[in-house]
Amino acid sequence: MNGDDNRDELPQIVPTTGRVLVIDDELPLGLSCRRALSSEGYEVVVESDSEAGLQTAISGEFDIILLDLMMPKLDGLELLRRLKSAGVASEVVIITAFSTLETAVEAMRLGAADYLGKPFTPAELRMTIDKVAQRSALIRENQALRRELEVAQGFEGMIGRSRAMERVFSIVKRVAPTDGTVLITGESGTGKEMIVQAIHRLSPRKNKPLLACDCSALASTLLESELFGHVKGAFSGAIATKQGLFEAAHRGTLFLDEVANLSWETQGKLLRVLETKKVRKVGDTAEHEVEIRLVAATNRSLAEMVAENAFREDLYYRLNVVPIEIPPLRERRGDIPLLANAFLTRLTAKMNLDVRGFTPEAMAHLESYHWPGNVRELRNMIERIAILCDSPRVEVRHLPREIRESVPGSAVSRFPESWDEFRQIKNNAAQQAAANLERQYLTEILARCENNVSKAAQLIGMRRPNLHALLKKHGLR
Structure with a gap:
């Protein structure tokens, strides 16, 4: 690092203090960096061994890591890969005397925040570190604000920091991007419908319909008409052909609430739709292809109902692909x-x-x-x-x-x-x-x-x- 310290030649950056780790096999360079940055209020640790530097970076909390590209044992790019693989959140600035466009692009691709070519002045070092530190502080502030917002507004509108709810939120995040069928269980009032809405909003189907059907609200014949549709004249009062929810929710999400209340006959018809991905309107002979994501919910134990021969075992396994159990409030x-x-x-x-x-x-x-x-x-x-x-x-x-x-x-x-x-x-x-x-x-x-x-x-x-x-x-x- 050159001794010239003409600060007037470079724009001034308001310093942002923090912890900096310098990993460079040239110890004098590392010590020079420490002198230049310590005067600005930074706490600086210097490591001249790449492997020791890796352990220090992993075990310590640093805002910025200054990393030399060419070192024995582990070169800078390999060290950068290992830092990112280990989940180290520190911003990394690559320093090297062998500055090429290819190495700069590769370092940035691996997650480096900036690139500093040797030789550099103390002022250039401070300007680069201040710039990266300010961006790092802004990122940390945004992360903190997001965490506060999650606590205040909750995950997708659902509030909870208990381990039971964290498990629920984790499953929702994992299953939402897939097309897996979800069975949500929980007592009345626990928020099953909010889970359904979160799954839909976080899925690739979010811009398609989310339709719901309360399986306990209609008689069996009317429920089948609601789900599968009917043709004109199919039954008394069927004065026009009607599209069912399965067709209306095409490429979207269909939510069947209180699925335990389905009659044995309707359970069989639902199973056939799920297996063939085709639906037939009540009174019709033709079948129509449907492509939906099904989410079902109940406040009863379907497993117990299967044991009591009150719910079809084959349909239960079709629905219970990804189970989500919402704990009652008294357990959180x-x-x-x-x-x-x-x-x-x-x-x-x-x-x-x-x-x-x-x-x-x-x-x-x-x-x-x-x-x-x-x-x-x-x-x-x-x-x-x-x-x-x-x-x-x-x-x-x-x-x-x-x-x-x-x-x-x-x-x-x-x-x-x-x-x-x-x-x-x-x-x-x-x-x-x-x-x-x-x-x-x-x-x-x-x-x-x-x-x-x-x-x-x-x-x-x-x-x-x-x-x-x-x-x-x-x-x-």
Whole structure:
């Protein structure tokens, strides 16, 4: 690296500090790079051995790696390949005295962010590193914003950070680009239809129709007409030929909800369509080819129904190609605060309401309730609470009786991923335990004083307005 440091010859870049790793077999060059970059606030580590440099790059978190192209043991391009294969996210700048268009193109193809030819001045080095660092910071900021957005808005509109929901989202991402038939199971209100919509939106069929049929809403004969269509005169009331959902959803996605309710005869006809990819209208003799992606859903166990001879085994295997089981809300209680706050935010914005959150005590009751209606029940409950709430935050007194009567517990709903998360869970548990003890104490005092607030305040040595506020906080008044 040349000693000339005429900064006026080059445009000034506002420095962006970060960690830089220099891997170059010429130790003096590496040390010169460290001097030039350290003066700008960068933390610089130098490795003169390519293999040691690879291990340092993998084990450490660096924003930028300066990588010499020509080195013994491992050359720069091979080292770059290994870094990318190992999932190292650092930006890489190639430095070399053998600058050719071919090596530059190959380095960029392998994922290098920039290319610096020897000899270079300290100012040129700083300008290149600052430029790459600023781009790296912007990329990291965008990634962080996307992560925050996913937490706030959820995966394809679905909110959940529990491991159970992360598994569901992972399966959806893998199966969506394929044509595999999907069977979604889960209790009512868990969000099966949202999973279907996510699969369709993430699939190559997203610009084609997504049609749904509730198999429990129609009688068997009408359901077959809805699915397969009918010709004029096929039955009483068939005054015109009608296209069925299979034909209408051609090259798109067809969603069969509550598929467990299909009659045995309709199950057989559905199986034939799936096997032949041809559909015949009710009352017709001709068959028409259809090309659809089928997604089915049920809140019952089809495997148990097969064992009871209530559902065709061959159709079950046709439907159960990719199973997705959505957990009930009571099995992912850690998601309840996320869901409750998201629903409240959306509803208050939509209805122009001034409710900004939940008290810890109110949230503890929400988390302890068993939610038989799952996410649907929680959403509807939050809407009711938001409309009737008369304070800036939802308190215990605003909750319905069945939720107020649920006893908050301190069990950890999911395993903490870090010590900071564990401490947060511990603090929350301590707050909940204190709130429970406070509520029990107040309940006992009121009982002793026959619900006379003035008498209770005098007994415990508290001003009546303060006691009344506490009672209101715990929903006891």
